Amino acid sequence: MRVDIISIFPEYFSPLDLSLIGKARATGLLDLAVHDLRTWTHDVHRTVDDTPYGGGPGMVMRPEPWGEALDAILPAGPPARLVVPTPAGQPLRQALAHELAAESHLVFGCGRYEGIDQRVLDDAATRARVTEVSLGDYVLFGGEVAVLVILEAVTRLLPGVLGNADSLAEESHAHGLLEGPVYTKPPVWRDRGVPEILRSGDHGRIARWRRDEALLRTARRRPDMLATLSPMSWTNGTSRR
Numbered sequence: 001m002r003v004d005i006i007s008i009f010p011e012y013f014s015p016l017d018l019s020l021i022g023k024a025r026a027t028g029l030l031d032l033a034v035h036d037l038r039t040w041t042h043d044v045h046r047t048v049d050d051t052p053y054g055g056g057p058g059m060v061m062r063p064e065p066w067g068e069a070l071d072a073i074l075p076a077g078p079p080a081r082l083v084v085p086t087p088a089g090q091p092l093r094q095a096l097a098h099e100l101a102a103e104s105h106l107v108f109g110c111g112r113y114e115g116i117d118q119r120v121l122d123d124a125a126t127r128a129r130v131t132e133v134s135l136g137d138y139v140l141f142g143g144e145v146a147v148l149v150i151l152e153a154v155t156r157l158l159p160g161v162l163g164n165a166d167s168l169a170e171e172s173h174a175h176g177l178l179e180g181p182v183y184t185k186p187p188v189w190r191d192r193g194v195p196e197i198l199r200s201g202d203h204g205r206i207a208r209w210r211r212d213e214a215l216l217r218t219a220r221r222r223p224d225m226l227a228t229l230s231p232m233s234w235t236n237g238t239s240r241r
């Protein structure tokens, strides 16, 4: 997968040399480049923002630098997917992460201030699929932190990035449920034991216990998720009730 990131703070993305994303880059699973939006400014102050038409507080990101940057980065060939984090975007959920992980080329645009001039997105939509994404109902200083989150959620889904792809199958949101509690050694810690079933070796009963715990946790913490649950998720072939 090819990923391009456009930002006025490219140094925000130094962490992308670390951990599994760094390894994905080193092994060629991820081809990532970070671009400074000011590269495409031509004034001495390298200006990227201006006052909003219609008045109001704050500043808006000027269209000219963005237009030139996207001209340089969006390919003439097979269309890339332009992802722009914004509080006004569609919610990032695991389904969207899977959708983005299937793309061959992602371009991330990091807005700042009150946002990017709308004409930039409208112009980009003539040559790329544009997706505005929200991480939740809160406002950040800019899109950079959101891109780090989205990129991690997407990259970990790429074949070969996670050592054991099996972990993707049972994690939270994999089947529309939250993952239940997990335990490891020692068998007793500060007088707290481990549910006996997990040490029984009965894999069928263990799978049913884990499904039940996931359903209970989801019902307690995210009852909204139960409303959209498919019947298969209740059993997922593990319970012969």
Ligand SMILES: Nc1nc2cc(Br)ccc2s1
Binding pocket: 085, 086, 087, 110, 111, 112, 113, 114, 115, 134, 135, 136, 138, 139, 140, 141, 142, 143, 144, 146
């Ligand atoms: N939750 C989010 N807040 C923001 C703020 C700016 Br400015 C740009 C993108 C995002 S995504």
